[in-house]
Amino acid sequence: MKTRITELLGIEHPILLSGMSWISVPSMVAAVSNAGGLGLLATGVLDTEQTRKAVREIRELTDKPFGANVSLLFPGAAQNAQVLLEEKVPVINFSLGKGDWIVQAAHEYGGKVLATVTNLRHARRAQEYGCDAVIATGNEAAAHGEQVTTFCLVPSLASNLDIPVIAAGGVGDGRGLAAALALGAEGVAMGTRFMTTVESPLHENYKRLSLEKDVYDTLYSKRFDGLWCRVLDTEGARKAIRRGLNPIQMLKAIPNSRSIAQMLKLPYWKLFIGVLASGWENAKQLAYMANAFKLIRIATEDGDTVNGVLPVGQVTGLLHDIPTVKEVIERTVKEAEEVIRRLNDKVG
Numbered sequence: 078m079k080t081r082i083t084e085l086l087g088i089e090h091p092i093l094l095s096g097m098s099w100i101s102v103p104s105m106v107a108a109v110s111n112a113g114g115l116g117l118l119a120t121g122v123l124d125t126e127q128t129r130k131a132v133r134e135i136r137e138l139t140d141k142p143f144g145a146n147v148s149l150l151f152p153g154a155a156q157n158a159q160v161l162l163e164e165k166v167p168v169i170n171f172s173l174g175k176g177d178w179i180v181q182a183a184h185e186y187g188g189k190v191l192a193t194v195t196n197l198r199h200a201r202r203a204q205e206y207g208c209d210a211v212i213a214t215g216n217e218a219a220a221h222g223e224q225v226t227t228f229c230l231v232p233s234l235a236s237n238l239d240i241p242v243i244a245a246g247g248v249g250d251g252r253g254l255a256a257a258l259a260l261g262a263e264g265v266a267m268g269t270r271f272m273t274t275v276e277s278p279l280h281e282n283y284k285r286l287s288l289e290k291d292v293y294d295t296l297y298s299k300r301f302d303g304l305w306c307r308v309l310d311t312e313g314a315r316k317a318i319r320r321g322l323n324p325i326q327m328l329k330a331i332p333n334s335r336s337i338a339q340m341l342k343l344p345y346w347k348l349f350i351g352v353l354a355s356g357w358e359n360a361k362q363l364a365y366m367a368n369a370f371k372l373i374r375i376a377t378e379d380g381d382t383v384n385g386v387l388p389v390g391q392v393t394g395l396l397h398d399i400p401t402v403k404e405v406i407e408r409t410v411k412e413a414e415e416v417i418r419r420l421n422d423k424v425g
Contacts, residue, residue: 078410081241082264085209086168086189087142089113090410091264092254093212093243095219096146096170097388098122098370099377100272100279103131107138108276108402117170117266118145120157122370128157132164142167144191149174151366162188170212172221177206191243195223200234200242210241212266216297218246219268220388221304228260235261249392251412255420258413267405269390275401280380283387284399286311292394301386303365309389317372317386322365 080091092114094101098121106116118135120128128145135143145166147158150173161169162182169176169183172193180190184207192203193212200211213234215227225233227246234242244257245266257265272279273287286309294310300321301308308314369386376385400408 078414080258080263082210082243085241086115086144088115090406091243091258092406092409093117093144093264093266094271095245095266095268096120097219097268097272099374100268100277101146102278103134103138105271105276105278105402106135106143109271109406110135110139110141110143112403112406113141114406115168116143117168118143120145120161121148121151121154122374123157124153125156125160128160129164132161132166144168144170144189146170146172146193147176147179148172149176162186175206176203176208180207193245194234195221195230196225197233197237200238204238204240208240210243210263211238212243212245213262215244215246216307217391218307219390220306220308222246222307222390223305227257231257231260231262246390247392249390249395251409251414252416253392254409254413255416258417267409269392270396270405271402272389273393273396273399274405275399279377279387282380282382283309283376283385286382287389287393288396288398290389290393292391294394295389295391301365302369306369307388307390309387309393311382311386313372313376313382313384314386316384317369322368 078090082091090113094109094116096117096119098119101117101119106118109116118131145161147154149171158179165186168189169179170191171179183190189209191210191212192208193214194200194203195214203211213230214222215230216222216224217227227244231242231244241263243264243266244262247253248257248265248267249270254265273284295307296310296314296318297307298318299305300318372386375381376387
């Protein structure tokens with residue numbers, strides 16, 4: 078299956094692995110790339126040394142194109158982006174910030190840059206400063222989709238941009254891929270589908286739970302990590318959303334942010350002062366995220382279904398098995414091709 082995205086990124090199938098913290102690790106990235114898609118390394122919970130090591134590990138596991146993402150709102154993200162540029166990572170995906178400097182530096186060595194966006198204004202801005210494509214995150218997606226659904230967001234962007242659009246949110250099989258292409262996308266990014274695979278490091282508790290849930294079993298709120306965020310409907314998620322960022326949770330953000338500083342090997346005093354100096358709204362946002370990081374980690378790594386919180390998309394209700402990454406990609410492409418043939422027969 079050839080599209081502008083397969084040509085742009087040098088991949089066989091127009092399918093990307095979404096960058097998910099604690100899940101999109103080197104082995105997962107390589108598995109997707111080796112199967113003909115594009116794996117994206119999640120660097121949000123890595124320090125610069127770990128990011129460099131992860132990139133080099135991926136290169137030992139695959140000789141196919143791969144990428145890495147940075148969420149520019151997170152502490153340490155700019156430093157990680159610099160490592161990706163130094164390592165000449167073929168594809169860099171950024172979100173939650175302005176990445177014009179990443180575009181300029183990546184293009185100097187022939188790298189490609191994808192901006193994750195949730196609206197046309199941000200997509201146009203990304204195109205203006207040279208991004209090669211955008212990942213359009215619809216409301217159905219895990220984590221940070223906004224109010225507009227994939228079914229409306231993708232054609233809106235495709236009709237107004239010259240660069241390719243990649244659809245994210247609501248895609249977990251070949252029907253979703255075929256639909257995304259019909260809407261004007263040139264490829265899809267899948268997170269929830271890939272996190273429930275054999276190779277995924279997601280704890281088995283959550284793999285099983287994901288299969289039990291329906292399309293209705295997610296929660297969408299700004300009270301989990303301060304941004305509009307979609308998570309699996311569990312006891313832990315409901316508690317976190319009810320609490321929001323009350324005074325007790327603000328206090329808890331202090332030790333949690335200290336843990337993040339240690340994880341990213343950042344001087345805590347520098348992080349703390351920087352947050353305070355950035356203003357109340359930004360400090361509040363980072364406090365939300367400090368608490369959310371802990372809850373996501375204990376879900377992903379420890380399988381804690383009582384206290385942990387796992388970002389998932391509504392497509393979790395379409396999952397019925399735990400296949401290999403290769404099986405996911407092969408059957409997604411095969412099913413999409415069959416859907417397109419059936420549609421051709423109907424209108425032919």
